[in-house]
Amino acid sequence: MINRKEFILQAGTFCAAALAAPAFAFHEEKKMKIKQIRNATLRVTFGGVEFLVDPWLISRSEGFSFGQGPFTAEVVDPAQLGIVMPMCELPMPLSNVLSGVDAYLLTHLHPDHFDMAPDGTAGEKLDKSVPLFVQNECEVGVMKKSGFENVRTFTDDGVTFKGVTLKRTFARHGTKEPCGPASGIFFSSPGEKKTLWILGDTIWCDEVAKTMAELKPDVVVLNACAAQLKTYGRLIMNDADVESVCRAAPNAVVIASHMDTVAHASLTRETLKAALERRNLASRVLIPDDGEEYDFE
Secondary structure, eight states, rough: OOOOOHHHHHHOOOOEEEEEOOHHHOOOOEEEEEEEEEETEEEEETEEEEESOOOOOOOOSSOOOOOOOOSGGGGGGGGGGTTOSOSSOOOOOOHHHHHOOOOOOOSSOTTTTSSSTTTOBTTTTSSSTOOEESSSHHHHHHHTTTOOOSEEEOOOTTTEETEEEEEEOOOOOSSSOOSOOEEEEEEETTTOOOOEEEEOOOOOOOHHHHHHHOOOOOOEEOOOSOOEEETTOOOOHHHHHHHHHHOTTTSSEEEESSSSTTTOOOHHHHHHHHHHHHTTTTEEEEEETTTOEEOOO
């Protein structure tokens, strides 16, 4: 059995990104679409390109529980130990999730964001010929070992894939200490009126606030179930963090993702909505059900 540090090194938090392609001289404006699949898994149409973000695709209760493995002592609430994740099924057939995808984007390699096998390989259900973008060379090695044929990293300066620029952004994956490296992804394209920022597994912090001020995104996706572990603290955003995002980006559309799927969460869709109502922010934040899709002109 691996220990916690080995788990983080092997399973990591390795993020997703991009592939270079020539820019077009003329750009037809496209319609951005964001479909909530399950947990942090999203189907994103941007600049006419189809992306699948953080594809965690195993069936309900096919994954892991905190009652087994290196994080047993980390669970804050003992009642969470026996819950096997993912806690819900995919909202559509797997073939529908995967059909027509141009590239996979991985914000970080944790087992609630990407399918991982006991032998150290990953992404069994994915088409290995589809480009896969990750955050660092360690992840590149894992993915090549897993059979992916076209694996690249995305960078702080941004890389371009089929006319869409994908920029890595800072993420702090823990209030006490980071539970491994993590990243966000900022999308821009001459073919889109709006920009999109998927913040990834992060809390609200000075670095994220600075990036928000610099990028001024039009649409923001947050991971907001307030999952927590003892050593690392709260791993992603809670309702107070969501409020900070809304205050920092008053004109942005804010979408709360990563809900109702992992055992160590401390907020559900229902309790997050109630907390945002108390903060007078319920009308500012979209909380999609699994399978729900939004269009942006």
